[in-house]
Amino acid sequence: MQLGMIGLGRMGADMVRRLTKGGQQCIAYDVQAAAVERLKQDGVAGASSLEDLVAQLDKPRAVWLMVPAAVVDATLDKLVPLLEPGDIVIDGGNSYYHDDIRRGNELGARHLHYVDVGTSGGVAGRERGYCLMIGGETEVVKRLEPIFSTLAPGAGSAAATPGRQPGSSTADQGFLHCGPQGAGHFVKMVHNGIEYGMMAAYAEGLNILHHADAGKHAREVDAETSPLRRPELYQYDLNLADVTEVWRRGSVIGSWLLDLIAGSLVSDADLKDYAGRVSDSGEGRWTVAAAIDEGVPTPVLSAALFARFSSRGDADFANRVLSAMRHDFGGHVEKSAEPSASGGQKS
Amino acid sequence: MQLGMIGLGRMGADMVRRLTKGGQQCIAYDVQAAAVERLKQDGVAGASSLEDLVAQLDKPRAVWLMVPAAVVDATLDKLVPLLEPGDIVIDGGNSYYHDDIRRGNELGARHLHYVDVGTSGGVAGRERGYCLMIGGETEVVKRLEPIFSTLAPGAGSAAATPGRQPGSSTADQGFLHCGPQGAGHFVKMVHNGIEYGMMAAYAEGLNILHHADAGKHAREVDAETSPLRRPELYQYDLNLADVTEVWRRGSVIGSWLLDLIAGSLVSDADLKDYAGRVSDSGEGRWTVAAAIDEGVPTPVLSAALFARFSSRGDADFANRVLSAMRHDFGGHVEKSAEPSASGGQKS
C-alpha cells in the first residue's frame, strides 16, 4: 500500500524504513531537505514539497504526519487545501486527543478522513515494531490495515495470552482500532501516564537501594536533623547493575523498561552522565487532567508527574515558603547542602 | 546437592518439585502431614518431624525455611537446638530484613550459618524459575550455588543485556548474592515496593480507560458536584482486554504484570470476581519505612501503599472528619452514593 510520510525525525524515518522493508511504498517528505536525502539514499522515494508529495500519491491518498504535536495544526493548514475528498490524514505523533476530535470535525467538513494513531516503541521500534493505538472511522481504519500490520510487531512478538480467542482482534498483532476519533491518542496518553508511574516506581526503588549504605555516613546531631536511629540496618553496598539484571529473570517486576535500566547501569553505575532534570512531553499531564475530569483517583500517576516537575526546580518557591514558615514559628535557620548525607552523588 | 525444606505451601512445594526435577535431593517437611504426603507421591523424600528431617540430612546440613514470615522465629526456636555447628539455615520467605540481621547474629553465636533469600516468581515459578536475591556469608552462599542455580530461571530466560560482560555475575542466571545477612530480603523488599508502584500505575491507568465513557452519564447539577465541563471528550467505550493485549506488543509498558492483566481481562472484563479489598503483606510498608529512614522520597511507592489501605476502608474516619468540616463551615450535607456516576460497577 502507498503512504506519504511527513516528518522524518527519529520516529518518522525509522517507520518509513520499516514500511519499505515490509513491502509498502512510501513517499517521504520533511521540511529539512537533508532528512529526505538520507532516506533517498536508502532507496525511498522523496518529495521536495507538500505539493510534490500530494502530487506523487495515488487517490484516494493516505498521508501520515509524524511531527511534533505543536506543529501538527500548522502542517495541516498547509496540507489540507492540497487534498481532495476521500483522502486520509493520519496523525501518528503525540497529539492531545482533544485536538483529534476538533480536527476530525474540521477535516470531516471537507470530506477528508482523519485517523489518530498513538505510536509506541521508541528508538527500538524499527526492529521490534510499533504498538499502534488507533482512533477513527471503522471503514477508514480497515483500509489502512496493510500499513498498520507492517508497522506493528506481529503476533509472534509475544506469547499468546492464555484463554484468549486467537485472532479475535488485531490487538494480537500489535495494533488496535480503539474507537472513534481521539480514541487512539486517548489510549496512548494513558499508556504514557502508566509509563510515568512505572518509571517512577523503578526510580524510587533504585534510589532506596542506592542509599542502602546510609548507616555508614555519620549524620550531624542537631535540632534540625532527624538522626538515623539504627545505622546498623543501612550498611549495604549494592551493585545495582547486578540487582536489575537478576530482576530480569523470573521476578514479578520484569519489563522492557527494566531491561533498559539494566543496560544503562552496566556502563554507568551512578548514572553520572545525567543531571536528573526530567522533561515531560505532555501525556502525563493530560492523563492526570483526564482522571480529574472523570473523578478517578490517580495518586501514583500524579506523584510521578510532580516528581518530574520538582526535578526541574519547579517546587523552589514552595520550598522557600516552607523555610520561611519554619524560620518564623521555630527560629529554624536553613541548613546548607550536606555533601555527605545528601543523596545523589555519593563519593 | 541435598536440601531440607520446611514449609510445603504454595511456594515451598513447587520449589521442591523444581529442585528434584533439576537433580537436587530434597527432604520435605511440613507441620501438616498431608502436605508431606502429596510430595511423597511425587517421589520426594519426606520427614515426619523436625527431628526426623535433621536426622535424614548429611552434615553439614542445609535447611530451607519456606514458611510465613510470622512463624519463622517460632520455627527456628524448635529447629536450631537440633542443628550442629557448620549447618546452614536459609530463610526463603518474606522476612523483614531487620529480623535477618538479628537472626544472623543469634545463629552465628551458635556457629550456625544464616542465609536470607528473597524469592520472587509466584505461582509461575515452578516452570519459569525463581528470581533469588541472597544475603549471607560469601563462602556459605557459594556452597549453596547448586541449589540456587537449579531454582533460578537460568541465563537463557532473558536476552543478554547489551554491553554486559557475560558471566560477570550469577545475576545473569537469575540469582545474586547481594551482600551480608539481610541484603537478600532488603533487595526483595524493594522489589516488592516497586511491584506495588507498577501495579498501581497499571490499575490507575486502566481505571481512567474504564471511565472514558463518563460523558455519557448525566451528572446532577448542584452545588455539591463538579460538573463535567466537556462531556463530548469522554464518549469512548474501550475494550480493556484488547487494549492490554495490544500493549503487550512493542509498547514501552510491556511487562509480565501486563501479561497477567491481559489474561484476567479476557475472561472477566469488569473483574466482577473481585471486591477490590487489596491486602498488603508487609514489604510495601517496609520499603516506605526504609525510604523514610534513608531520607529518600518515595511519593509513588507510598501512594501505592496507601491506596491499598484505603481499599480496605482504613481512610473511613479521616473521610468522616472531612465531611464534618464541610458541614460545619459550608453547611454541606453528604450526598449518598450516586450509582450512575460513581465509578466501579458500570452496567
Place this chain on the structure above:
Amino acid sequence: MQLGMIGLGRMGADMVRRLTKGGQQCIAYDVQAAAVERLKQDGVAGASSLEDLVAQLDKPRAVWLMVPAAVVDATLDKLVPLLEPGDIVIDGGNSYYHDDIRRGNELGARHLHYVDVGTSGGVAGRERGYCLMIGGETEVVKRLEPIFSTLAPGAGSAAATPGRQPGSSTADQGFLHCGPQGAGHFVKMVHNGIEYGMMAAYAEGLNILHHADAGKHAREVDAETSPLRRPELYQYDLNLADVTEVWRRGSVIGSWLLDLIAGSLVSDADLKDYAGRVSDSGEGRWTVAAAIDEGVPTPVLSAALFARFSSRGDADFANRVLSAMRHDFGGHVEKSAEPSASGGQKS
C-alpha cells in the same frame, strides 16, 4: 450603595442581610418566590422577576449573582439583555475563572462590566464577614468598594501583621482587588485547593490518633496480612475532642478549621453521623489542573483531591485490577472485610 442580588440560597440571603445591616440598599431576587418572601419579612426590598429587579435599580446598575456555578451562564442569558451600557454584573459564586475571562469578553462587547468575586466565609460569614477576592477593571472595582467593605470582616477582625504598612491595601479589611477578570476566582480557586490540603492534613492526623489503640486488637497471622510488629507501641485511647481542643491554644496548627473540628468532636466523638463520602465542588480539581498547566508540583493538594474521589468509591475498578494481579502472580485470594482491624467504626 444600591445592589441587586440574584440568588438567595444559603450564601446569598446571608449576604443581603449583612449588607442591609451595614447600611447598603439591596433588592433581592430568586427564582423561588419563597426565598424572596423570607427576606422581605426581614425588611429587604424584593423583586418578582429579573425584569422587576432591573427596573428597580438605579443606573448604572450593579447586580450580584450568587447562584450555583452551573447556572451562571443561563442566568446571564436572561439578565444581560435587560441591562444597559455601564451596568455592572458581579459573579460572587464559585465560577471557574476560565468562564470569567470568557464572560468578561462577552459582556465587555456589550459595554457591560463584569466583576468576579471569590467569596469565602461559609455559613459563619453573616456574622464574621466574608473574605472577598476580586477580579475586574480597576475603576469598576473601586466603584463597588462600599459593597465590598460592608461584606468584608474589616481590619479589626485580625491582628495587624507585623511590618505591614497600615492601609497599604484593602487586603487589611478583608477584600482585595487581585487583578483583571478571572483573578478573583483564580485566587479563590487556589484558596479552596489549599483548604482541601489543610482539611486532609487534619483528617489524616486524626485518623492516626483514632487508631492509636491498634495494638489492642489482635490481627490474624497469615501470608496476606502484615503483622503489627510491636503492639505495645499502639496502646493509646485518645480523646480526640480534648486533643483538638488543646491544639486550639498555643499550638502551631491552630486554625479556624481546627476550631470547627473541635466543635464536631464534642458532640460526636466517632463522627457517626457521617458516612465519609466526601464531595468536591470543583475548585480542588481546577487547582490541580492549573498546577499542571503551570508545571508546578502539587503532590499534597492532589493527594487531598484524590482521597475525596476514593472516598466515593471511584478507585473501585483500580482496586479490582490490583486484586486480579495479586491472584494471578501469587495465588492470593482476597480477604473479606476484617471487622476488628479495619479502621473506621471501632466498637
Place this chain on the structure above:
Amino acid sequence: MQLGMIGLGRMGADMVRRLTKGGQQCIAYDVQAAAVERLKQDGVAGASSLEDLVAQLDKPRAVWLMVPAAVVDATLDKLVPLLEPGDIVIDGGNSYYHDDIRRGNELGARHLHYVDVGTSGGVAGRERGYCLMIGGETEVVKRLEPIFSTLAPGAGSAAATPGRQPGSSTADQGFLHCGPQGAGHFVKMVHNGIEYGMMAAYAEGLNILHHADAGKHAREVDAETSPLRRPELYQYDLNLADVTEVWRRGSVIGSWLLDLIAGSLVSDADLKDYAGRVSDSGEGRWTVAAAIDEGVPTPVLSAALFARFSSRGDADFANRVLSAMRHDFGGHVEKSAEPSASGGQKS
C-alpha cells in the same frame, strides 16, 4: 511550684522566663555556662552542674529536660544516678515516643517517674504560652499542674468551643494529659505531621499563584516540552503579600501559620532570603511510620514529608534513573535548566 530546667536553648530559656513570670520557682542549668548566666541576669536561680541542680531542688524533685532529642539519653545517663525514688523527670523536647516508653520503664524500675510533654508554640510561646501534650502517670501529671497551667496559654486564649462543657478537661487551658507514657509525644508527633501537611498545602497553593503569569513567558516548542495550550489563562501578576493578608480575614484557611506567611511576604515578596532546602526534624517521619504500622493511609502527610526530602536533593539518583530510561527508550536528551520558564526566581 519548684522546677529544675535542664537545657536553656531557644525553648528552654523562654519557658523558664514564662514560668518565673507566672510565679513558679525555676533553677536553671545548661552545659553552656553562658546560657545560665543570661538567665541569672534576669533574676533566675542557676546551677553550675547537674549535681548542683539536684542539690538545690526540694524533694521529691521535678526536673524538666529541654534538650535536643538526640542527647536526652546521654543527659539521663548522668542525671538519673543523682535522683532519688519519687523524683520526676519530664522530657519536654521532641523525643520519639518509642523512647518515652523505654525510658518510662527504665526509670520506673528505679522508682523514678517519667513524664513526656510535647511542647508546641515555638519562638512565640513565651508570650502566647505553650500548648502541652502530656503522657505519664495520672497522679504525677496532676502534681505538675501548676507548672503546666503556667506554661499553657490559658482558657482565654481562644474562644470557647460551642457545645463544650466548660472545665470538662484541662484542654481548655492549653494542656492535656493524653494518656500513659509516650502519649504526649505521640500526640505531639501527629501534631507536627499535620503541621507538615498544612505547611505544604499553603506552599503549593502559593506556588501556583506565584506562577499565575506563566502565560507571559514564551516556552520553547520541541518534542521534549509540553506547550502551555492557553497562555491567555495565565496572565496574572498577583501580590502574594496582599493575597495572604486578605485570607487572614473571614476565609476558611485562616490560621496562625497563615499569619506568619503573610508577615514573611511583607518584607520579602519572593522569599529570596531562603534557598528552599527544608529540614525535617523527625516528627514527620515518625508520623508516617506510625500510620504505616497502623495501616492508616496518609497520602497528604507523606507527600509533604517527601517534598522536603526532594528539596534537599535526595531524589537526585531517582531522577537520573528517569533520564536514563527516557534516553534509552526514546532517544530523549536531557534539557539544561530553562531560566525563564523554571519556577523559582522570577525576574
